[in-house]
Amino acid sequence: MKKYIIDTDIGDDIDDAFALDLALKKDLGLLGVTTVFRDTQSRARIVKKLLRLYGKQLPVYAGYGATLDGREDKGRLCQWTPDLDNPEYRPDNSSPEAAVDAILDAARRYGKEFYLLAIGPLTNVARAILKDRETMLKCGGLIMMGGDFVNHYVEWNIHCDVAAAEIVFSSGMEIVAFGHEVTSRARLTPVQQEYVFSMAQDEYHAYLAELSRLWHRSKPTGFLMVLHDVLAVRYAAEPEFCRLRRAPVGLEHSGKYTSGMTVNLSAMDLLNVPEMCTVRYAAEVDIAEFIGYFMNEIGYRAEGGKAIYEKVLDNSGKFMLDRSADRRCDELRQSGK
CATH class of the missing domain: 3.90.245.10 (Ribonucleoside hydrolase-like)
Known part of the structure; x- marks a missing residue:
């Protein structure tokens, strides 16, 4: 090994x-x-x-x-x-x-x-x-x-x-x-970044989220990970x-x-x-695949995010990472689909 x-x-x-x-x-x-x-x-x-x-x-x-x-x-x-x-x-x-x-x-x-x-x-x-x-x-x-x-x-x-x-x-x-x-x-979207900031599934991920928020405060407004x-x-x-x-x-x-x-x-x-x-x-x-991989590894799948992105993938034919995809993900989340 x-x-x-x-x-x-x-x-x-x-x-x-x-x-x-x-x-x-x-x-x-x-x-x-x-x-x-x-x-x-x-x-x-x-x-x-x-x-x-x-x-x-x-x-x-x-x-x-x-x-x-x-x-x-x-x-x-x-x-x-x-x-x-x-x-x-x-x-x-x-x-x-x-x-x-x-x-x-x-x-x-x-x-x-x-x-x-x-x-x-x-x-x-x-x-x-x-x-x-x-x-x-x-x-x-x-x-x-x-x-x-x-x-x-x-x-x-x-x-x-x-x-x-x-x-x-x-x-x-x-x-x-x-x-x-x-x-x-390999830049996250605002929706993906907000998930990172809000991670709280355990003490370890909560600390990663805290470090992420501290980092973000040191950056210009609108900066993405x-x-x-x-x-x-x-x-x-x-x-x-x-x-x-x-x-x-x-x-x-x-x-x-x-x-x-x-x-x-x-x-x-x-x-x-x-x-x-x-x-x-x-x-x-394949940056789109990599972003999806990363989000799954930090628990986005467990929070329902994977299913949301799968629906976007099914509807559009490709994994979208721009703001229109974020809006569609928000709509799907709010509708409960």
């Missing part, structure tokens, strides 16, 4: 929490969780509470908050709740190097059966490579959310630690990446759900507007492409 460690910057965008949720529900073979970027101690405490409420005991390591070039920012996370200061949510390490060691220990023990799921900046991953590249090359590979392999776009996870991304991309590791060009399409990181976990659980494409990828290190931009060099008419990282990136994903 494959084994995984999730490396996450949970506590800012809400998709990290739901990526962890899906990994737990799919019994993904998690060995532990490491946190990365900025206040990793607080991030680890959120993970600890989610695991406790779910009934799962796993080691949680607070990794490196500072980037490879030493930049550090410890602003309060938007998803912070006061009870997270309680001692039971303390991470399982005192030094961030323990997170790197946990990754390397798993790679040594499980070899090709071990995969690292990186859904935040790549600082911890890069430090593991710098410490023992040979061991990292022996693991199954890296599944990550980051970059953009179609558009001219600077994606957050890469931009936050460009030096780390360069080390990872040039390491020789097998990399499967879910880029912003795909993940940005995007499931960037959840796609990477879905691939780990069910790799057949999307089609990958292989391409040589370069990375912009500097520039007023381009620092951290991933460049798909297969799309460029270069005579001599230098030797660099080859990435397999998600090229074709």
Whole structure:
């Protein structure tokens, strides 16, 4: 059975929490969780509470908050709740190097059966490579959310630690990446998002709902949840759900507007492409199917939502995710059909 460690910057965008949720529900073979970027101690405490409420005991390591070039920012996370200061949510390490060691220990023990799921900046991953590249090359590979392999776009996870991304991309590791060009399409509708905010079927889902509401308050009015990181976990659980494409990828290190931009060099008419990282990136994903899958996994089926969407599907011939579908779902719910 494959084994995984999730490396996450949970506590800012809400998709990290739901990526962890899906990994737990799919019994993904998690060995532990490491946190990365900025206040990793607080991030680890959120993970600890989610695991406790779910009934799962796993080691949680607070990794490196500072980037490879030493930049550090410890602003309060938007998803912070006061009870997270309680001692039971303390991470399982005192030094961030323990997170790197946990990754390397798993790679040594499980070899090709071990995969690292990186859904935040790549600082911890890069430090593991710098410490023992040979061991990292022996693991199954890296599944990550980051970059953009179609558009001219600077994606957050890469931009936050460009030096780390360069080390990872040039390491020789097998990399499967879910880029912003795909993940940005996985956006919930207002009706779907309201369901997330109102989840209360148990204490665990109620806490996910609370984190979601806290996240939403930090965003501009009308902002909708995007499931960037959840796609990477879905691939780990069910790799057949999307089609990958292989391409040589370069990375912009500097520039007023381009620092951290991933460049798909297969799309460029270069005579001599230098030797660099080859990435397999998600090229074709059925986003409508994925949204339905996600909603079912968080309990929408149990609340009657699945039946409502099935009726919309039957009437329209396709799974609709726009506001007209929301209105039709509301009408069906109110009519009791």
